[in-house]
Amino acid sequence: MNRFETIAKNLAEQIRAGHIPVGTTLPSLRQIIAQYGVSQSTVLRAYYLLEKWGLVRAEERAGYFVAPGAAVDEIALTEETEAPKKVDISDLVFSVLESTRHPDIVPLGSAFPSPALFPSARLLKSLVAGTRSLTPLSTVEDLPGSDHLRQQIRRRYVGTGFAVAPEEIIVTNGALEALNLCLMAVTRPGDVVAVESPGFYAALQAIERLDLRAVEIPVDPVSGLDLDALQSALKQHPIRACWFMPNFQNPTGTSLSIEKKRALVEMLREKQIPLIEDDVYQELHFSRDRPLPAKAFDSEGLVMHCSSFSKTLAPGYRIGWATAGRFADKVRRLKLMTTLSACIPAQAGIADYLEHGGYDKHLRSLRLSLQIQLEQMEIALRKWLPSSVKWVRPDGGYILWLQLPQSVKAMELHALASARGISIAPGPMFSARHAFQNCVRLNFGHPWDARFESAIGSLAEILDDPSVHH
Amino acid sequence: MNRFETIAKNLAEQIRAGHIPVGTTLPSLRQIIAQYGVSQSTVLRAYYLLEKWGLVRAEERAGYFVAPGAAVDEIALTEETEAPKKVDISDLVFSVLESTRHPDIVPLGSAFPSPALFPSARLLKSLVAGTRSLTPLSTVEDLPGSDHLRQQIRRRYVGTGFAVAPEEIIVTNGALEALNLCLMAVTRPGDVVAVESPGFYAALQAIERLDLRAVEIPVDPVSGLDLDALQSALKQHPIRACWFMPNFQNPTGTSLSIEKKRALVEMLREKQIPLIEDDVYQELHFSRDRPLPAKAFDSEGLVMHCSSFSKTLAPGYRIGWATAGRFADKVRRLKLMTTLSACIPAQAGIADYLEHGGYDKHLRSLRLSLQIQLEQMEIALRKWLPSSVKWVRPDGGYILWLQLPQSVKAMELHALASARGISIAPGPMFSARHAFQNCVRLNFGHPWDARFESAIGSLAEILDDPSVHH
Incomplete structure (x- = not known):
């Protein structure tokens, strides 16, 4: 450090x-x-x-x-990481996700920004142009991914200041498939995988599904992943892969510094451990420059960088990618064996949009909207919630990690909020141990309006209910 | 019987x-x-x-x-099925598939019919109409599959004469994902799965990838899957699932009779063993009526019926489905965990096409083209190939299974054909044991022309080469 x-x-x-x-x-x-x-x-x-x-x-x-809202109670960092364990998270995650799907519900628990922020008409124009440009043979020649799209994705890496080989890029059905294929490429049943705690529930679900075991590495809401804890976990356990999110981490919103990214890559390089890097919020930075991914410091092809257009442009198109370094061939084969290819018109449409649609202009406007919405949510939180509720303002993305008083039971809060038409993402979704009982993740990816204001007021009322406290 | x-x-x-x-x-x-x-x-x-x-x-x-071409040497049906085994097929399959991808190659080894046979302009019109009809919330509400599309798929079952519940249907990224998710839903690493021999290589790849073991059940090119061999395999091995293709089986093109479908379902029902039914060629029947799937005889939700639009309408859209009976919830969850959803504009486009595009009319014309092309291929085969080459004319689909003299080495034939710009699918791709060394699968899904005629002539020449014989 x-x-x-x-x-x-x-x-x-x-x-x-x-x-x-x-x-x-x-x-x-x-x-x-x-x-x-x-x-x-x-x-x-x-x-x-x-x-x-x-x-x-x-x-x-x-x-x-x-600053107000700055004093976040520290999440206990255990000196010894716990023994790797089998994961059982899916029932909890699915019951929460089910409850947030109805169109009438206030989507504070949603995992997506509002599609109203995306240029859907312009994108449809590109979908038509891209689809028209396909030859009959495109379905065969482009497996598993369109060359045009891969060139466009590659150009965005160059824009961040580093280069990847085109053969490294595998187009996938969204980042979720990219992450899952990368995990499958480097593990076998029974292997140990390091994940973040709190962390993205899909990592825990993948580990559960593939009969792997998880070691949870603590994430501090201020400084991010605890590299000392990772170092000690690497000594204690036969870790075969890591699945981390160095930029605007889900759910804490925290990012690793450049120095920590470099140190992380070096630490894993020494032990030749692959890093699956989830970077789906990379384009949603509030500071001027797009943050570098850990992949930028990867000299040996050990980092598999996964991202998508689902959070920034085209949520329903299901187009993402993995830039998978030395594992690219293996990931490509797994893709061919399981889903063959992402939707070819959708790939052609996004490639056309990236070339002609004005993606950077759209992104500038999207980032500004998100920052304004964050400001509006913080104002409402300060107005309605007790001062014992803490958070760290994220520097990108569209999620806010609230730490409520220790007495709060987030699952009870979720149930009562759900009954009042409000979805939230309770802390225990983000941990194999169902920890973070006093935390919730809120989504500020939707244009702020009276519904959201009123929902925050309702959450404050529910917090007064003795049944949500121990 | x-x-x-x-x-x-x-x-x-x-x-x-x-x-x-x-x-x-x-x-x-x-x-x-x-x-x-x-x-x-x-x-x-x-x-x-x-x-x-x-x-x-x-x-x-x-x-x-x-009839000429009728005398197919019987494929040895072993009385005892062999011990379940780990599978190692992917290298072979990928090297063959790679060699068939170039646009200049004559695609006799291809797995797809020619996209020129599909109504791409009309489909694009539906893609635009369907995408326009999406609400911003469609991406969230429709997970993992569009209600509109599922209704349309359900209507086609009713057209065949039986009903499925809409909740049973999970929209997937092509039939390949449907089959893979179904297999994952009912097995754990180490389990034994019964597959056809010869059979679709993707089943073998999935078994390899998921650390399962395969028992191969012989398929007779005339009468189809050997139910006696299956019965005896069920007694000998702890089979956890079957993956079969009762209609226009890949690669033999053979179909099970109604009676055999009924007997198959009953045999598996007795032991409560799930059947993963690959029915991707169901719409490509040459006789008047669409053949019933085994699913039609399933009273207990044990049959998972998988199909797609990739072989009949929209190869690049990657839209398929599983009608997964009692396993539907599990398959839906696996879908949500691995790829979340199929491309939503593509789903909307196909739903619109099914409702307004004239699918049945297109299918009638497609079937006629395939029958004519089969006729043309048979004429060329009879003209160029020695009479020792045998095949059974399929009653649907677009593939023909050639049995060459026992001395032929299909992998050598593949290599020499490939060098002359002709792809074929050699028999060993379709077996975990790399059997069927004297067989090849040919694709008649492309409009017949001089290239194909000349390619068949070249195959005859190559067959004269001593290096392709033992």
């Missing part, structure tokens, strides 16, 4: 523990320089990091203040 | 063994009646069956003659 990151982490811990209360100023530049023996620029970088994490706010001439 | 089927089978064996030579008449009605002690109508039904199998031809006033 860099010095400025150490300083930022120490200050973050003091803030979260309440030692530096909301509204007070941070220790002065001079104090920190003296305490750590570092330069002024190092301290400024630490402050900048704290600001990025949403913990402090800079006010001109007055210095850095601790 | 019914009496008329027994009689037909006995006569078929005599024909194949050469005891009743090509061009001679069958024993007279009177002889057979005396020999078996049956009625005249039973014998006529036996003759009809032999005609249907392509073994005899009726000539007015002259009676039944043994």
Whole structure:
């Protein structure tokens, strides 16, 4: 860890523990320089990091203040990771997802941003143009993925500042299939896989389905994946693969720093362990530049980078990809054996859109909408919810991870909210141990309106109900 | 087995063994009646069956003659099925499929009919209409499959004369995904699965991928799956599921009689063993009526009926389905966990086409084209190939299973044909034991032209090459 990151982490811990209360100023530049023996620029970088994490706010001439909503109780990081275990998560996840599907429900628990934010008319135009351009032989020649689309995907990597080989890219039915195929390519039944905790439930479902075992690596809502815990888990367990989300992690919204991404890739390279990188929110960054994936630091083809157009452009088209490094052949074969190919008109349509449709312009507008919606949700949360409810503002994506008081039972909260027509994603969905009983994930991917405002008010009322508390 | 089927089978064996030579008449009605002690109508039904199998031809006033090309050497049916085994087929299959993908190659080895036979312009119109009719919420409400499409699929079952519940139908990414999900739903690693021999290589690949073991049940090119062999395999091995193709079986093209379908379902019902029924050629029947699937005789939800639009309408759309009986919930969950949903515009487009596009009219024209192409291929085969090459004319689909002299090495034939720009599907692709070394599967799903004629001529030349013989 860099010095400025150490300083930022120490200050973050003091803030979260309440030692530096909301509204007070941070220790002065001079104090920190003296305490750590570092330069002024190092301290400024630490402050900048704290600001990025949403913990402090800079006010001109007055210095850095601790921001409202900053004090998140730390999630217990176990020194020893627990023994790998079989996973049993699907019933819980399906019962929650079922309850959120009705069109009349307020979709705070949804996993998608609102399709109203996407350019569906322009995309249909590309679907028609792309489909018209297909030759009769396209269905045979392009298996398992369209060359045109793979070229377009490759160009976006170049735009981020690094290159991938076209043969590395396998077009899939959404990122979900990409992640599943990558996992299948590098594991056998009984193998141990490291996942994030809290983490995306689909990873847990895949592990359950393939008879694998999971080791959960803690994710801190401020600094992200705990690399020390990962290091110790690598020593303790025969980990065969990792499934992580370094950018805007689901469900915490946190990202790894460049330094931590580099360290993560290096740590896994030493043991030659493949990393399945879920990067579906990569284009939804609020800061100026698209964050690099861990894949950018992968010199040996060990990182399988998975993403899609489902969260940014075309949710129903089911087009994603895996850039699978040295495992590309294996992933391609698994694709051919299980689903053969993604929908060919949909591939042609997205390729045409990427070339002619104005994707970057659309993305700028989408990111702005998401930031405004986040602001609106935070205002409502501050207005309605008790100050004991904490969160860390994410720097991208469309989900917010709320930490409620320890007494709250999120599953009860989910049940009562559901009865009132509001979906939320309760914390236990995101853990093989059904932990995070006092957490919920909220979706701010929908244009804010009175329904959402009123739903937040209802959640506050439900939180007053004694039956949702231990 | 019914009496008329027994009689037909006995006569078929005599024909194949050469005891009743090509061009001679069958024993007279009177002889057979005396020999078996049956009625005249039973014998006529036996003759009809032999005609249907392509073994005899009726000539007015002259009676039944043994047809040219009828004498297929019987594939050895082992009394004892072999021990279940791990499967290792993928390398072989992929190397063959790779070699057939180039647009300049003559696609006799292809698994698809020519897309030129499909109404792509009319379908694009439906794709646009269907996509326009989607609401923004369709992506969420319709998971994992469009209600509209499932209604349309259900209507086609009713058209065949039996009903399925709409909840039974899961829309998938082509039949390949349907088959794979069904297999996953009813097996665990190490389980034994019964497959056909020769049979569809994707079944073998799935078994390999999921760490299952295969028991191969012989398929006779005339009468289809050997139910006696299946019965004895069920006694010998702990079979957990069967994966069979009762209509226009791939690669032999043979179909089970109604009686045998009924007996198959009953045999499996007694032991409560699920049947995964691959019925992708169901709409490509040459006789007047669409053949019933085994699913039609399933009273307990044990049959999972899988099909698609890839072979009849829209190869690139990747839309298929499983009608999965009592396993529907499990299959639906596996779909949600692995690929979430098939392409939603493609689903909407096909649903619109089924409702308004004139599918039945298109199918009538497609079937006619396939029959004409089969006729053209048979003429070329008779013209160019030695009379030692045998086949049974299929009653539907677009593939023909050639049995070459025992000395032929199909893999060598494939290699030499490939070098001359001709793809064929060699027999060993269709068996876990890499058997059927003297067989090849040819595709007659493409409009016949000089390229195909010349390719058949080239195959004849290659057959003269000593290096393709033992």
